[in-house]
Amino acid sequence: MAAPRTASVALLVFTRDLRVADNPALAAAVAGSARVLPLFVVDTDGPLGPDPSGRTAFLLDSLRDLDTSLRERGGRLVVRSGPWADEVLRVASEVGAGRIHLADDPGGGARRLNLLVERASALRLPVFRHPGVTVVPPGTLTPSGGREYKVFGAYHRAWTAATWRPVLAGPDAVVLPGEASCAGFPDQPLDQVLDRLFGPPSDGSPLASSGVRRARRFAPGGEREGTRRLRSWAEEHLAEYAGVRDDLSADATSRISPYLSNGCLSARQVASGLLTAPGGEAFVRQLCWRDFFHQVLAARPDAVSADYRDRGHRWVTDGAATDAWREGRTGYPVVDAAMRQLAREGFMHNRARMIVASFLTKDLNVDWRLGAHHFLSLLVDADLAVNQLNWQWVAGTGTDNNPHRIFNPTVQGRRFDPDGAYVRRYVPELAEVRGAAVHDPDPDTRRRLGYPPPIVDHAEAIAAYRAQLAIADARALR
Numbered sequence: 001m002a003a004p005r006t007a008s009v010a011l012l013v014f015t016r017d018l019r020v021a022d023n024p025a026l027a028a029a030v031a032g033s034a035r036v037l038p039l040f041v042v043d044t045d046g047p048l049g050p051d052p053s054g055r056t057a058f059l060l061d062s063l064r065d066l067d068t069s070l071r072e073r074g075g076r077l078v079v080r081s082g083p084w085a086d087e088v089l090r091v092a093s094e095v096g097a098g099r100i101h102l103a104d105d106p107g108g109g110a111r112r113l114n115l116l117v118e119r120a121s122a123l124r125l126p127v128f129r130h131p132g133v134t135v136v137p138p139g140t141l142t143p144s145g146g147r148e149y150k151v152f153g154a155y156h157r158a159w160t161a162a163t164w165r166p167v168l169a170g171p172d173a174v175v176l177p178g179e180a181s182c183a184g185f186p187d188q189p190l191d192q193v194l195d196r197l198f199g200p201p202s203d204g205s206p207l208a209s210s211g212v213r214r215a216r217r218f219a220p221g222g223e224r225e226g227t228r229r230l231r232s233w234a235e236e237h238l239a240e241y242a243g244v245r246d247d248l249s250a251d252a253t254s255r256i257s258p259y260l261s262n263g264c265l266s267a268r269q270v271a272s273g274l275l276t277a278p279g280g281e282a283f284v285r286q287l288c289w290r291d292f293f294h295q296v297l298a299a300r301p302d303a304v305s306a307d308y309r310d311r312g313h314r315w316v317t318d319g320a321a322t323d324a325w326r327e328g329r330t331g332y333p334v335v336d337a338a339m340r341q342l343a344r345e346g347f348m349h350n351r352a353r354m355i356v357a358s359f360l361t362k363d364l365n366v367d368w369r370l371g372a373h374h375f376l377s378l379l380v381d382a383d384l385a386v387n388q389l390n391w392q393w394v395a396g397t398g399t400d401n402n403p404h405r406i407f408n409p410t411v412q413g414r415r416f417d418p419d420g421a422y423v424r425r426y427v428p429e430l431a432e433v434r435g436a437a438v439h440d441p442d443p444d445t446r447r448r449l450g451y452p453p454p455i456v457d458h459a460e461a462i463a464a465y466r467a468q469l470a471i472a473d474a475r476a477l478r
């Protein structure tokens with residue numbers, strides 16, 4: 001039932017900013033209206049099948065944690081499900097909200113946000129979009145004569161020199177709308193609401209099959225857990241970050257990516273919190289890469305699926321080779337270890353992501369979109385802008401200055417896993433092969449241990465790839 005609309009009530013819609021600290025949308029809602037209804041909408045327009053990535057469990061942890069933080073301040077979190085824009089407007093009408101506040105996400109969330117703004121404007125309901133997903137909002141920094149920075153180095157210089165917005169403290173209090181306005185939002189324990197929404201398929205819930213969706217669980221989600229992990233990682237590893245970030249077996253990177261993807265941590269707050277600490281500069285540079293890809297996708301939303309730079313490349317779709325890549329059976333130990341890490345943990349080391357992406361697109365000449373899609377289906381930290389544009393960077397269709405860069409998987413393995421410990425951790429067939437020899441076992445050892453021969457010869461595959469490129473270049477010159 002609709003309540004009369006009043007400017008003293010704001011609807012605060014959480015999206016990829018599931019936190020109370022340094023949350024500009026939340027701060028603006030609390031400062032601008034006497035009463036605020038915090039809302040999260042589970043979008044039923046998205047894919048609702050089984051979720052092998054563990055993202056659903058991470059999201060539910062994060063929502064519970066957010067509800068706890070809001071309750072400590074006198075508020076609570078309302079969770080609904082439905083087509084996202086419709087549901088936001090329905091709740092706004094039920095509570096009589098005079099304005100809507102939310103975090104802008106011009107990369108990944110652009111389509112549904114634009115739909116909401118369009119519908120709300122027809123109802124003369126103002127929607128305020130705030131920063132909060134990146135350190136510097138996409139579109140703030142632009143090169144002269146262009147919409148987006150196309151080269152990371154130039155963007156990094158502008159980004160470092162820019163004045164970043166102030167970091168905001170979480171609000172002391174969140175005052176909910178009065179009882180009459182909240183009639184449609186009974187105060188139930190959030191777990192009951194989530195159980196109803198994400199219940200087993202048989203209960204007729206709108207998120208059918210989500211019992212399966214949340215079955216896999218890796219890192220626990222939430223602002224508290226993200227803050228704790230970042231703090232303890234920084235104490236132990238930040239100073240050595242630049243030296244060990246590429247070391248596959250050390251596994252010494254922060255693993256905060258899912259907390260950033262869900263906004264449990266504020267990239268802006270993390271950046272200024274660590275920048276001046278020993279090792280901080282190299283670490284914060286990685287956050288700049290994240291911003292860089294977000295500003296590219298905001299300017300070129302088509303780059304989710306279209307080549308950012310069309311080089312006329314003709315990819316193949318070799319089903320059997322792609323399956324071997326997905327399942328970690330390529331016969332290249334470091335590639336197989338990485339693909340099995342992804343399947344087992346919903347995570348893969350950054351160096352390994354580059355090696356397997358290069359192997360798929362250059363050794364197998366398979367379309368980057370197939371690889372990007374597989375990553376999105378399994379990564380807990382899946383982020384549309386960062387994933388698609390990293391894939392394009394490796395495939396040579398994106399922002400890399402050197403689009404013909406090749407990663408030799410055996411050489412990369414020996415260099416970044418010199419003792420072979422990473423491979424042995426994920427490829428048990430090779431557990432008895434000592435040291436760097438694990439990166440290229442001889443045919444007899446492979447046969448004896450039941451490990452497959454390489455599905456392609458790297459040198460031959462790259463020669464074929466280069467010939468293909470020459471044809472594409474000749475076509476482009478015609």
Ligand SMILES: Cc1cc2nc3c(=O)[nH]c(=O)nc-3n(C[C@H](O)[C@H](O)[C@H](O)COP(=O)(O)OP(=O)(O)OC[C@H]3O[C@@H](n4cnc5c(N)ncnc54)[C@H](O)[C@@H]3O)c2cc1C
Pocket residue numbers: 245253254255256257258260261283286287289290293348349350351353354357375379381382383384386387388390391394
């Ligand atoms: C093909 C490919 C696909 C990728 N897909 C994703 C994805 O879907 N989601 C995702 O968050 N990251 C993605 N990355 C980037 C990177 O691999 C992960 O962010 C990183 O491995 C996460 O581990 P960490 O938090 O320990 O990283 P750290 O080394 O501790 O870095 C800190 C943070 O910096 C950011 N960052 C680090 N490396 C990169 C990078 N290359 N590009 C952009 N941001 C970076 C991340 O937010 C990361 O959490 C992808 C990289 C490649 C090559």
